Amino acid sequence: MLNYVLKHTNLPQKSIKNTLALLAEDCTIPFISRYRKEMTGNLDEVQIEQIVLFKEQFETLEKRKATILKAIEEQGELSSDLSSKISAAENLTILEDLYLPYKKKRKTKAETARKNGLEPFAKIIMSQNTRDLESSAQRFVSKEVPSIDDALEGARHIIAEWINERTDIRNTIRNEFERHAIISTKVVKAKAEDEKAQKFRDYFKWDEPLSRCPSHRLLAILRAEKEGFIRVKVEIDTQRILDRIDHRIIKSKGACADQIQLAITDAYKRLLYPALSNERLVDAKKKADETAITIFAKNLKQLLLGSPLGEKRILAIDPGFRTGCKVVCLDAQGGFLYNETIFPHPPKSDEAGTIKTIERLVSKYDIEAIAIGNGTASRETEAIVKRIGFKNKIQIFVVSEAGASIYSASKIAREEFPDFDVTVRGAISIGRRLADPLAELVKIDAKSIGVGQYQHDVDQGQLQRSLDNVVSNCVNAVGVNINTASVPLLSSVSGIGAKLAENIVTYREENGAFNSRTEIKKVPRLGGKAFEQGAGFLRIKNGDNPLDDSSVHPERYKLVQQIAKDLKLNISEIIGNSALLKSIPLKNYCSEEIGLLTLKDIITELEKPGLDIREPAKVFEFNQSIRTIDDLKIGQILPGIVNNITAFGCFVDVGIKESGLIHVSNMADTFVKDVNEHVQLQQQITVKVLEVDVKRKRIQLKLEK
Missing domain, CATH: 1.10.3500.10 (Tex N-terminal region-like)
Incomplete structure (x- = not known):
């Protein structure tokens, strides 16, 4: 297996050997890449996924070889030369060619x-x-x-x-x-x-x-x-x-x-x-x-790591014309507070009543931000909300609804909000997506989010595997607050899975919030291996130990305690003290198990414990004079948001129903090999209108630097 993986990758032999050993011990990719850097030579998730892929290919090949050897032997046709050729076959194509003369055939x-x-x-x-x-x-x-x-x-x-x-x-x-x-x-x-x-x-x-x-x-x-x-x-x-x-x-x-x-x-x-x-x-x-x-995987990663607003009190609106706009109010942790329907647009056109209702709800629930879904009637609703003279400064965001309807009709949504219909659940999802895109999007089948192309035409097993890896890597890169996380979010934590996630939530409901990472061990059926794999990615805010709200693994707490002791300070006194932490002679703490890579990670985390790797959400303004495709004119310079990336370019939301295309030829003055090197999903950019085909609803754009 080692030689097979080595031949198909450009990775060091020692790194492959140690990674295979860790995988054999049921270690997860996020855990290996984050906490076993000395063993792997600092391989990242993508490189470890490569090793896993070729490991599985090798196992499949060996299993097929055994089946073929047995079949030919039973026919009495297995010579030593043929056996050697089969054993030496490096891929399934060669193997099946060798087997072809001996394969049982239908009547020919x-x-x-x-x-x-x-x-x-x-x-x-x-x-x-x-x-x-x-x-x-x-x-x-x-x-x-x-x-x-x-x-x-x-x-x-x-x-x-x-x-x-x-x-x-x-x-x-x-x-x-x-x-x-x-x-x-x-x-x-x-x-x-x-x-x-x-x-x-x-x-x-x-x-x-x-x-x-x-x-x-x-x-x-x-x-x-x-x-x-x-x-x-x-x-x-x-x-x-x-x-x-x-x-x-x-x-x-x-x-x-x-x-x-x-x-x-x-x-x-x-x-x-x-x-x-x-x-x-x-x-x-x-x-x-x-x-x-x-x-698709790159797009999903960018979407999952989209900018979160954070713990803010949010009023969310799922806009609509005839059936009205669904309004919900959420607390800072995304908890549901209130819902109502307003009718600012035709046929009722109750704009005055709408403004009065929003003002009342903003005041009553101390709302800090408003999230408006980007679907039907979005721009019209946004225009009305922006005319309201709020007493306090309220941030107004237009939020992607992609996948919200899938979530609202899902089993997860029904279990979360059994007393509400799909429209209210959809509005809740829009609000929560503003607060934390990752926590909300993990509840939706990734294929339904709509950030790719031909996702239903590709190998579904391969697609699911890739997307599952992306979700897992993103969740573990950000970390999860164990006291607020949903079952779907916890399910993606290294070593946890769906059943243990349910057990964690049940334990939390019965016993209250976790106060320490050590307490996690009390969750039924959560054994030592699961704790080892997952503890470093589970966060506890305001717990007994400040390290519990960091990515420092519990297995390294004694090391941090020793560092603090040597400095004659408490752990809480060294956390955040960047100058002091940078002055620590790390080589003094190296051992057979712990090297500079791990020590540098620990020091970086102690400087800013629990720091969210994601950029904070920013308010975006579309050109208010552009409402439909008829308003577009060749040569216009417009602000836009990248809402999909494909192999041939990217699609951009310029504030109307139809997204415009920036073809790769209009993305740069040089050859574009990878669109993702020039734009990112949800990136705020400036574009120039090159062509407008009103009849076919097509818009050609150019990326403006």
């Missing part, structure tokens, strides 16, 4: 020919030594093989299968597909005028080298094919491939060569091309999936 033309006794005749042809092929064929004519032509045909079927099973030939064709394959599309005429098909119109007739087809385009093409609007082919130069196979197999001229040539053509068209063209498309799809998932 070659199998029928063998049963009819034609395999010896096929060998005669392949020897290419027979001058009188018809005489040889006559010997195999029988009741099941009534003529010479039937004997030749049956032999060709067997030869075609042999050709199909040759690893060298398969690899030659694979290489050709890899380098020269063309993907082409053709519209299904009966569907050409279908309204749903129009978004795929660009691919009604399309072709390009498959190796150059970008991820988003390939996924769009495959979706169009899946929905029945187009047909897709992956092709290479057939004659060139046939010539190359001929050259490998045919060593003479005459009747045998002619029969082999026919078998080669049959093998390619009937067996090799369908299998290997599909294999090439599957490989291309896999790479496209990986690209799309990587973009």
Whole structure:
């Protein structure tokens, strides 16, 4: 396993070896990257995830090898040479090629020919030594093989299968597909005028080298094919491939060569091309999936680590026209206080009543900030709220509603607020999302948040794994207040999981707030391993020990106590004293277990314990004169917020229903390899309007520096 992982990564051998050992001890990725830096050589989460990925690939490969070896051995066909080749196979493709001749097949033309006794005749042809092929064929004519032509045909079927099973030939064709394959599309005429098909119109007739087809385009093409609007082919130069196979197999001229040539053509068209063209498309799809998932994961990370307002009393509004705007008031910890519906917009247009209600609620609940969902009627509601002359300064934010409707109808929301309907739950989610995006977004299926592209077309298992890792890494990077965290948030803490998260919340409800990390051990079924993995990421505000509100792991408390003792101070006296902490001779505290990497982390944390790594939320102002796409003019310079990132650019909210696209070509004066290097999700930017297509609701923008 070590050699396999080493070969597939550029990581140091010692780091891989120690990481594999930690994984074998059921240590989690966040715990390893944060608290075992000396062992791993300071590997980060992404590098450790790489090791985990190749570890699992190796285990899958070894399991498949064992299955294949057993199957071939049971057939009595396992030679020492074949066993060695199987054991040495470095990937599943090589392995399956080796197994192909021994794999149990459904009834094939070659199998029928063998049963009819034609395999010896096929060998005669392949020897290419027979001058009188018809005489040889006559010997195999029988009741099941009534003529010479039937004997030749049956032999060709067997030869075609042999050709199909040759690893060298398969690899030659694979290489050709890899380098020269063309993907082409053709519209299904009966569907050409279908309204749903129009978004795929660009691919009604399309072709390009498959190796150059970008991820988003390939996924769009495959979706169009899946929905029945187009047909897709992956092709290479057939004659060139046939010539190359001929050259490998045919060593003479005459009747045998002619029969082999026919078998080669049959093998390619009937067996090799369908299998290997599909294999090439599957490989291309896999790479496209990986690209799309990587973009989705980056977007999700940026969204989860979005700027929190923090513990503020919030009035949240889920805007709407006909059904009104749902208003809720939340305390500083996100607890529900009150809800009401207001009707500032048509058909009721009760603007005066709306203003009066908001003023009353702001005063009654000491509201510090207002969160307005960015959906229908958002700009109209924002305009009314901003006209209110509040006595105290109230910050007004427009908050993304992405996924709020998913949460409001979920089991989690029903359990949290069983007495309220989906509209009230949605408003609560909007308010809580302003206070702490991470804590609220972990309650929503990440695929439903809408920060990616083609997330329902990619490998769902791979996507889920990637997104789960992102959520876990973000939650553990920020840390979790154990006395206020929900079950979904606690579930993502290293070593905890769903069941222990429920037990923590139940214990908290029955016994009150936790006062120390040590008390966490009293939670039913939370054993030593779970405590070791999770304690450093669980925070306790105003607890018995100031270190409990930091990322210093309990296993290092004695070290901190020793440092404080050597300084002749209490722990509380050294926390936050940056000058003093920086003067500590760290080398004096190094040991076999504790190195400078861990010591530097501890000192950094003691300087600013519990510091949130996220930037605080900032109020953003759209251009108030822009309300609909009709208000846009070419050349306008506008403020906007990045609300989605794709492989070909990013989408920007400029304060209207339709988001504008900054194509990669309009993002910088130089080539843009990675959109994320130029913009971040939820980033506040300035854009220039390049093109407005009102009919198609499309807006082209340029990033202004």
